[in-house]
Every structure is written in structure tokens, then in C-alpha cells.
Amino acid sequence: MPLVEIDRPSGTVLLHAADTGYVLRIDTTAGTVRLLHWGASLTLEDALALREPDAEGSSFHSPLDGTEELAVDGQVRFAPPALDVRYADGTSAVEPAVDGYDVREDGDGAELSVSLRDAGRPLTWHLRYRLRQGSPVIERRTELRHTGGPREQPLTLVRHSAAQWNLPVLPAYRMSSVHGQWAGEFQLRRTPLPVGETTLTSRRGHTGHQGNPWLALDPGDATEENGDVWTLALATSGSWRMTAVHSAEGRCSVLGGSGHEGVEITLAPGETWTTPVSTGQYTSGGFGAASRASHSYVREHVLPAPGEPRPVLYNSWEATAFDVTFDGQRELAELAARVGAELFVVDDGWFGARDSDRAGLGDWSPRPAAFPEGLRPLSDHVHGLGMRFGLWVEPEMVNPDSDLFRERPEWVLHLPDRTAHPLRNQLVLDFSRTEVTDWACDWLLRTVDAFGVDFLKWDFNRSFTEAGSVGRVADGRRIFVEHALGAHRVLDRLRAARPALRIETCSGGGGRVDLASLARTDQAWTSDNTDAVDRLAIQYGFSQLYPSQVMGAWVTDSPNPYTRRAVPLRFRLHSAMAGALGIGGDLTSWPEEELDETAAYVALYKEVRSTVQTGDLYRLGSPANGSHAVQYVARDGGECVVLQWRVGPAERAAVPRLRLRGLDPKSVYGIDDDSGALPPGTECGGAALTAYGVPATLPAGGYASRMLRLRRVR
Secondary structure (H helix, E strand, C coil): CCCEEEECCCCEEEEEECCEEEEEEEECCCCEEEEEEEEECCCHHHHHHCCCCCCCCECCECCCCCCECCCECCCCCCCCCCEEEECCCCCCCCCEEEEEEEEEECCCEEEEEEEEEECCCCEEEEEEEEEECCCCCEEEEEEEEECCCCCCCCEEEEEECCEEEECCCCCCCEEEEEECCCCCCCEEEEEECCCEEEEEEECCCCCCCCECCEEEEECCCCCCCCECEEEEEECCCCCEEEEEEECCCCCEEEEEEECCCCCCEEECCCCEEECCCEEEEEECEHHHHHHHHHHHHHHHHCCCCCCCCCCCEEECHHHHCCCCCHHHHHHHHHHHHHCCCCEEEECCCCECCCCCCCCCCCCCCECCCCCCCCCHHHHHHHHHCCCEEEEEECCCEECCCCHHHHHCHHHECCCCCCCCCCECCEEEECCCCHHHHHHHHHHHHHHHHHHCCCEEEECCCCCCCCCCCCCCCCCHHHHHHHHHHHHHHHHHHHHHHCCCCEEEECECEECCCCHHHHCCCCEEECECCCCHHHHHHHHHHHCCCCCHHHEEEEECCCCCCCCCCCCCHHHHHHHHCCCEEEECCCHHHCCHHHHHHHHHHHHHHHHHHHHHHHCEEEEECCHHHCEEEEEEECCCCCEEEEEEEEECCCCCCCCCCECCCCCCCCCEEEEEECCCCCCCCEEEEHHHHHHCCECCCCCCCCEEEEEEEEEECC
């Protein structure tokens, strides 16, 4: 079956996204592109029988509201526009005309393009729909162009959404999204969607800790395993905005694009603006199926190197902070190798005058007092221990107390007539300027080559304030979008020039996790909060859209340096093994028995890593219940890994059994239980494990955990 079917006499277009049907009706006479259906798969014959909703309007209601693929401000429309234009004369009304539509197919999928224009003004826009073989995800973007001649005045895109996603009329709508703060990111919330406009946004110049550019909608009755769910996301790393519109008439649409309110794009004649990609998917198997579809999409169509296992890394930050020396890092590297780390990362403090956060950012050469012979001796030592070598960098930032700032103060993102307020003693460099991004790319490449760097932890520790770019006046807030695009260009150049280099996206933890960042990096630092208990909720929210393969998770000291909570090593290990395992504690202070226990669990993790990082994820319960588990099933079905936790004392009441998911009911599985609750050699059939489950009893103690490993034996 083709991915796109078209009936041109009626203007009906049917998109086949896996088992999903998405039906458009393109009316070249009326100049409209409307959605008729988004849900279960249909045939073209079914699609042709669909009728456009709300054929009659009134002086207070438009039949177009909540049905158009990219609503404009103009003609008879009352809903919020996805595309809002301000022309040179101050008017905003647009009169769309459809110029045509076509389909292009290639080996990976197909793309539908619909061409529209303003019938009376010099503006065209193209709606792009990208389908991938076997995926329910539809990628959309919009390309806008000022088509006037050189004497025409510029026009301004006041709102420039990547897409407008229209849901079917449902009895009710519930919205799922994540919210939080620094060290408390990805807190999942599910709330009824009120009538009106609900906006999720970042005004900070980066994705943000307070929210993440995705949301899911359901009728209010979806569960982890059942129900219809529509998931929408934006691939953007700067400021962003997603607005869910629930009309009083009962319709629901979601508009989303880069930039927060007031971030306008001015187009001169001949200029084009392309929005970021917006993704949408429908699944019918509850929130779990929605997450698994998103994870598969990220692995197969977003990540640059999805087939590689993410290495067990050691990061020195919590052990040393800014007290970085060659001898100290060498000792930590030897201990990291002993416990099985495959990558050793030197964090902040290795460069310039960097003995605190007050100075040195921008001066990217090894600190002489710490590394009198440079970094190469340490890099060689790490490589000799059988590990790769990594460095922390923060290319987009500068300290006022730095040689770079003294030489290039104009490179800072700042309004010249306003007081600059450093945060964390630093300011932001203007990555919309090519001379700044060229400088960054040059020193990064020199550093990678000179010191044998295999891995970069790319950090971003300051949100935008008083942001402006020298030379840009009319639309200065455009920097909230263009800075991130500049960072993307540097990352793209780095990867093209050094294909073996691997990169972690970080922004004080999870402040820059999004599909656009993951398209250029290999994993994400999930949160600066490494408390194993807090991480359960953070990782639960992260897993709603993003796969465990990219979720950096560390085992650190106890008591935790952030929360002061004391948690057993076993619990900390199990918590971090749920993602891309890392170690971040001060290993010089760990007792011998803890080093040995860590080494044993790291070795076990390496055995199950493929299943954890690339298997299908099933969430069994949630952290809000005090006891929950996550289950990973290998793509070939031959192995299953379960990690289970309880926070607080065991309940006196009977504990429910742990019913597993995604197993072959006709197979028999051998089960290894590291808690000892199940005796060695235990075997059980897939049907029984699904219907009846295994005992959910955990060891005694306030922080109890275990790992089950199931392997198909017949």
C-alpha cells in the first residue's frame, strides 16, 4: 500500500502512517485544507465517503475553526490563527489560495507538499507532511516566503506555527505534559483541558526545565495500556510555544512553533522562513503504546547513531567540583576503570582561570596549574586504561572575567543600552553571528584533535535575559530562535568533521532535551539532581516521549550531595540502570565492598544493556504509588529486564503481583532475581507471567529494589 493516496477530483488525500489514517480535503476553489479524520486506518473508499464537518456557519461561528491544517487570520475565521502575518501597511488579513499539491516518494517514506499563497499579497507557504515506513508519526513543517520584488516592503510573521493539529470531536479532552524546575524536571501531569487556550512555553532561549515541547491528549479515559492517545511534539531547542485550543463548541486544536509570544520573524523580499518540524502521532494502546511509538521514532529517525550502545561513563563533577588536577583525575580514572566504566569525562574546571564559576568561561585551554603539560597525558592515561576520554564544555557562554570577554565584549547577547545582569557569573554569546559560531567550531575541533577527545558534554547554564544582537533592531527578539539554530550549525559541523565524536546535550540538567537537540547528539543529561529516589519521578516523566537509550543516569554518593538523602547502593544502582548508566560519585571515598558491588552491577548492566537501551518499555505502576517497576523487552523477544523499586516501608496488606507485558504467551522464560525472592532456576510461561505475574515482594527496608532478568528458554 502506498503511504499517500490521492483522489484529485474530490481533493481527498489519505496518509497511511503505520496503522493510522489521516485524511485531508483540499479545496482549490475555497482555498482551504481541512482535516476530516485522524485515527484508525481507513481505505481511500472510506475517506471519500467522509463529509466535511460544520458545513454551515453563522455570523458568530465559522465552519473553518478547528478544522484547517494551518488557519490564518482572515476571511470568516474566529479561532486563534496558526499563521498570523503583519504586512507593511499594518493589516493582517490573509486570503488563502491553493496552488496545488504533490507527493514525492523515496526509500525511507513519502512527503506530501501543499502549496498556498495569499491571493492579494506577496506571501506563499508550503505545508510539508513527511511519512516514514512503519511509523505512526507524521512530521510536519511550514515554509513561508516573501515573493515580492525588491521594491516591496518587508512583512512580519507574528505567529509562525509549524503545524496545526486538529483532533476529532471527543466528549472531553485531557492533556498530559511535563513541568518542573532545575533539579526537578519532567514531572508528569494529566489534567482536564479547560475551554479556552492553554499554552505551554519557554521564554528562556532554550528548551527549559519548566516544561518540554510536547503534549498528549486523550478523551480522559486512557490508561497506561488502553485508550486513544494523540501525541504532539516540537523539534526545537530555543524558545517555543504550544497552545491547545479547546473551543466552546467542543473542538480541539494544537498550534506549535518556535519562539514565544512576541518573537516575530521579518521577511524581506525573496527571503524564506522554515519552521521547525512538528510531530504528531495517534495510538490506540494507551500511554504505554504512545511512548513506545515515540521511542521507536526517536531511535529510527532522529538519533544520528541509534545502533550504538551508550557507554557506561564516569563523570568527575560530584567528586571534585572545580578542584580539578591531573593527579586527582588520574586516580579517579583508575577507579572508574576498576568498576567497569567505558568513558571517563572530566567536568568543569579544566580550563582557563577556572577554579570557580566566577572566571574562565570562554578561555578554552587547559588550566596550567592543574595540567602543566596539557590534557594529553591524562587523555593518554585514560585511553591506556581501556576507556574513552571526554570533556565538559560550555561553548555558548562567557564569564565577564575572561580574556575572551575582554577582547570581544560585543559578542555577548545583550541590549547595549541596558544593564547586563550576569547569572551564575556568566553571559550568553551570540550564536546567531557567524563569526561567533566559527570561533566556537574552530576551538572545539582543535581541542578534540589536540587532546584525543572522544566525547563532549555540551552544557548551557544560563537562560536569556536582556537579550539582543548587535545590528539587529527591528526584530531583536528573533534571537530567542536564531541562537539555537546557530548552536545546531556548530553541532552539525562538528559531527560532519569528526564522525566518531559523541556528544551529550545538557543545560544544567534537563533544560535542553528536545527532538532537535537529539538529532545532533547521542544522549541527554536528564537532571542535575542525582538523588536515586527523586530520579524515579524524573525518569518516569522523561520516558513518556524519550527512550531510555538517551537518558543519562548516574550512581552517586550517599548521602546525596543535593538532597542529603541516604539511599542504599543497590537502590542507587537499580535507579541508574533504568537508562544510560553512569557513575558520578567520589570513588576515592567508597569502601572496597561498594566498589566491588558496583563493578558486579556494571558488568550485569553491560549484559542487559541492549535490552534496556533499545527494548520496548512497559511502565508497571508509577512512582506516585510508592512502588513501581519498568520492564524492557528486547526487540527479538528473547530477553526481558524488570527493575522494581519501593520507597518507604513495606505495606502490611497483601502486595499485588507484578504482571508483565509484551511477552510471547507460548514461550517459557527462565528468571533470575537478584533479590533472592525467586529461587534460582525458576521458569514460567509467558501467558502466566502476563495473566498472573510474579510476586512483587521486595526486600525489607525503606528503599527496596530488585532486578529480574528473564530469558526465553523454549
